[in-house]
Amino acid sequence: MGRLSSPRSPSVRGPRWLGLVALAMWALYLCYKARLGIAGEMLWACHIATLGIGFGALLRRYAPVAMGFLFHAGVGVLTNVLDVIANQALPPMTAASHVVPVVVGYLAVRGTVWPRWIPLATLGLCAAVLPVTYLTTDPALNINVAHTPWPPLAPWFSSVWTLWLFNVAVGAVLLFGFDALWRRWPRPARSG
Structure with missing residues (x-):
């Protein structure tokens, strides 16, 4: 009694090869970004989440899959849509690198x-990637919006710390909001 989750931990659904699909998509996107000379973009949180989905599904580990899916569905899809609107472009490989992990x-x-x-x-993990990408990536790439704010929001941030607090706060709203929706999502009745 008093446990926040069910007595039995959920298990990964579907075949192990689903993990290979996510990992193959990640590897293809890495090659694509490397050819463009911007392999550092693979430190975007969505690509890290894809690795969690891929390895989690392959190794039958539920938590990395759930965390990766939650990030992609709760934060990644919306931020990718905003990026497409701002840049007026969606390269096919970018679209695939964001759709495949959500489906898997x-x-x-x-x-x-x-x-x-x-x-x-x-x-x-979203909060932890901010200082990592700040210290390890080219500021011009602005991976995870860790270096400078998104241009339409720039006037409201006086330092990188306020930007990070904002990023984490928005992430919290999106993640916990999607979590609440997922918990209300209809589940098929179990027979037995």
């Missing part, structure tokens, strides 16, 4: 309710 993640967690700690852990 959904197939791997469909019909389950993840433990309540998953959104908090996902938010923690």
